[in-house]
Amino acid sequence: MKRHTLTLLIGTVLVLIFALLLFVFQVRQSEVAVVTTFGKPTRNIAEPGAYLKWPWPIQRVYKFDQRIQTFEDKFTEGLTADNNNLLTMVYLGWRIVDAKAFFPKFAGGSVQAAERMLEGLLSNAKGAVVGRYNLSDFVNADPERLKFDQIERDMRAMVEAQLSTNDCGIKIEFLGIKKLGLPESVTQTVFERMTSERQVLVSRLQNEGEAEAERIRATANRQAAEVLAAAEAEATRIRGQGEARAAELLPVFERNPALANFELRLQALEQALKDRATLIFDERTAPFDLFQGFRTNRNSK
DSSP, X not given: XXXXXXXXXXXXXXXXXXXXXXXXXXXXXXXXXXXXXXXXXXXXXXXXXXXXXOOTTTEXXXXXXXXXXXXXXXXXXXXXXXXXXXXXXXXXXXXXXXXXXXXXXXXXXXXXXXXXXXXXXXXXXXXXXHTTSOGGGTSOSSGGGOOHHHHHHHHHHHHHHXXXXXXXXXXXXXXXXXXXXXXHHHHHHHHHHHHHHHHHHHHHHHHHHHHHHHHHHHHHHHHHHHHHHHHHHHHHHHHXXXXXXXHHXXXXXXXXXXXXXXXXXXXXXXXXXXXXXXXXXXXXSTTTTHHHHHHHHHHHO
């Protein structure tokens, strides 16, 4: 009896497991899924978890990786707006966001088929966008004149518009230019143009430097002239004061020449003793003869 019960229990468990396998499926965090009913997509699942379904051949589940997948197109040649040949390679990142739309579009959800379609769309967008810009927008000695960001935005907008029109269930996450190249026929022309542009930049900087130097020299000359004019005015003022003082003292010295002579010797002596120094002199020589009179006066006292 116990053995029969155990066998029945095991059989029940196996039936439940088999039923779960037939009627339940799981979608992981990194996946999206589409459920088909008699081969036609009927349900799109974008959230992870366990879901119910009818067993095959009524329903079938197809799962796809929804993580970002990278793709690069071929290194191809195109014509710019100014009729120069330019080699470009573009990369993009894409992922599946709507499995229900993606599944029937690409023969059972083939990623390879999706990448082949993306290659065609990217080639068309790249040729159209490159033809709108001049070569100097791609290759330039002045970084501020490059337009990579705008060119990449234009390419992405064109690819996204085509994907939206075709309802492919694909979203573009990023797009950028990976590689640029110049055919040998235009390489020398580009180098000459870059050299010419660099020379123009050098000439402009030299002219700006010379103009700034001239401005500095003019400012310095003006300031020097102002300082010299102020100094000359001050010197004229001092000379005028001296001449006025001399005019005041001249009548006194004319009436008393000895006083004038004494004043001159005092000034000469003051200049000689202005700095700290040790003097050896002949007291009979002017203006040091003043000390002779000073010594005579002291001896008389």
